[in-house]
Amino acid sequence: MAVIQLVLLALIGLGAGSLAAALGTGGGIIFVPVLAVLFAFDQHVAQGTSLAVILPTAIVGTIGHARAGRVRWPVAIPLAIAGVVGGVIGARIALTLDDSLLRRLFAVFLIVMAARMAWRTVALVRMRGSSD
């Protein structure tokens, strides 16, 4: 990769990280399309790289939340064990899919997430309207 691309990656991470933190959403939903569209990564590599960013981020986040007493372990532990099973199944299925098919499935997933965020935007605007 050229130096300009490396700098761009760090800057995109900066933007995505700020937005994700401010909205309380994960970064993966931004990392995957950025890598796939702007950097022309294969869909599979975009997803694998996104996971490699999410893992350390989530570890840091867990430490912070655990210290603040916001992790309910009796629920978190079965969730995590089941999450490993689901994660392996999901990732194995992703590997069997053709790159262009996986990309289109991801596009549908993004539109569903966009609909959810649009609903939240409308709710926020209404809340402001009623408080004015």
Place this chain on the structure above:
Amino acid sequence: MVRTFIAASIGVTAGFIGGLFGVGGGVVVVPALVMLLRFSQYEAAGTSIATIVAVSAAALAVLAGNGDVDWLAALLLFAGAGTGAFLATRWLDRVPEHVLAGAFTLLLVVAGVRLWL
């Protein structure tokens, strides 16, 4: 017992979505904990992040085993995202949340359409 079963069901679903799409699975866990187990938003966020560690580690192991990870790109994104998360608490507070949510919606639509084409 019932709660453990519900938690396990949420975990499998979140893991599946997270593994299939290379995201953490928080999109499934947070609303499910709030709706099904009556968690507060704060506890849902905290508990969900612990699940994301498990989901992303499991899915990453599968994809990395297939050579589908660009470690240099991941390192740079991580460095940028960590700094961004820190800065967000300082300057994004001044931007109204509905503007951020609206901008994010638009970003997702554009990315979704572009990926489909």
